[in-house]
Amino acid sequence: MTDYDAFPEQRQALIEQMLLDTGRVVGADAARKLGVSEHTIRRDLQELARKGLCKKVYGGAVSQFKQADNFEIRVLQNVQEKTDVARRCAQLIRPDSCIFIDSGSTYLAMVxxxxxxLELTIVTNCPQIAAALCRRTNGELILLGGKMNVHTGSVLGSEPLNQIRDMLFDQTFIGVCGLDPQAGLSAVYYEDACFKKEVLKQSNEVIAAVIADKMPQVARYKVASCEEIDIVVVSRDTHTDAFAHTSLQIEVAE
Structure with a gap:
């Protein structure tokens, strides 16, 4: 039997494989599995984080966040998975409501x-989503104005923030860069994170469409805890065991 306490390189290789397999390592679990102390695992995770192979979070680590492509490229990726998740999201929309649809390739598919x-008031900060919705004759469509961010495919800055503060949403479909049971929902860009936080303050129900490669993941800026999200919609191939202890209602798209 291998004494992993005496072979740090082998131990770290196994931890790296755990990250690749599940996207997350819990320090206490890894210590039991490898027969070493939690302090040793923390040192290993620190070393792997220094090499850019993971990101440390409370109690362990998650695999290093993968920088997303810009909006136009993301639309062409994981098309079937996004279509399945998008269809389930649309089924959750309540009639005669005011909803906010955040920028995102899955939400563009949801349209x-x-x-x-369906009689709806739809608010969005994504020009592509607004363009796809402009054929609707029932209800209202509101496109927020401001500076365009080509990476997120959304309008951001002080103008849409001020507009949002005068609106109240029955449901919000929030964009997700990363979702983790401890770190919650996170975003890549600071302006985007600030905007999402303001939207959530104005929302009665928060729904997040999450494809498999975004959970568990941690991006740079925290947006909300898992307790602030009501429903997460995932594809049937998504591993959600790490979220079992959270209050999230997880809907699996069929």
Whole structure:
């Protein structure tokens, strides 16, 4: 039997494999599995984080966040998974409500599944989503104005923030860069994180569409804890065991 306490390189290679397999390592679990102390695992995670192979979080680490492509490229990626998740999200929309749809390639796909006869007020900060919705004749469509961010595909800055503060949403479909049971929902860009936080303050129900490669993941800026999100919609191939102890309601798209 290998004495992993005496072979740090082998131990760290195994920890790295755990990160690749599940996206997350819990320090106490790894210590038991490898027969070493939690202090040793913390040192290993520190070394792996220094090499850019993971990001330390409370109690362990998650795999290093993968920088997303810009909006136009993301639209062409994971198309079937996004379509399945988008369809389930659309089924959660309540009639005669005011909803906010955040920028995101999954939410752009969701537009095609919103029933044409559903009476809705739809607010978005994504020009592409607004363009896809402009054929609707029932209800209202509001596109927030401001400076365009080509990476997020959304309008951000002080102008949309001020507009949002005068609105109240029955449901919000919030964009997700990363979702982790401890770190919660996070975003890559500071302006985007600030905007999302303001939207959540104005929302009665928060729904997050999350494809498999975004959970568990931690981006740079925290947006909300898991307790602040009501429903997470995932594909059937997404591993959600790490979120079992949270208050999240997880809907699996079929």
């Amino acid at each position: 095609e599944f919103i029933p044409a006869d």
